[in-house]
Amino acid sequence: MMRFDGRLGFPGGFVDTRDTSLEEGLKRELQEELGPALTTVEVSVEDYRSSQVREYPQKCVTHFYIKELKLEEIERIEAEAVNAKDHGLEVCCFVLH
Known part of the structure; x- marks a missing residue:
């Protein structure tokens, strides 16, 4: 994803x-930013x-997940991203084909 400042973002x-686990929080955030296809x-x-663990600018723990998707899943997510709750508020979404 391309951020509004021109940097790549995730x-x-x-x-x-509300989240019962890290995975539930991640799934909720993905749905908010990428839409109902998630x-x-x-x-x-x-x-x-x-x-x-990051200390600066504020203390924060970042967790990384990797998920392999089929091309059809990526295309569906891309097409439905405009229906995301936070579409256009945090990142610009570009997927190269």
């Missing part, structure tokens, strides 16, 4: 009290890769 956000993509603990 969908994500913060886990909150309801069919199951994110699990098996997709977890690593975590990183």
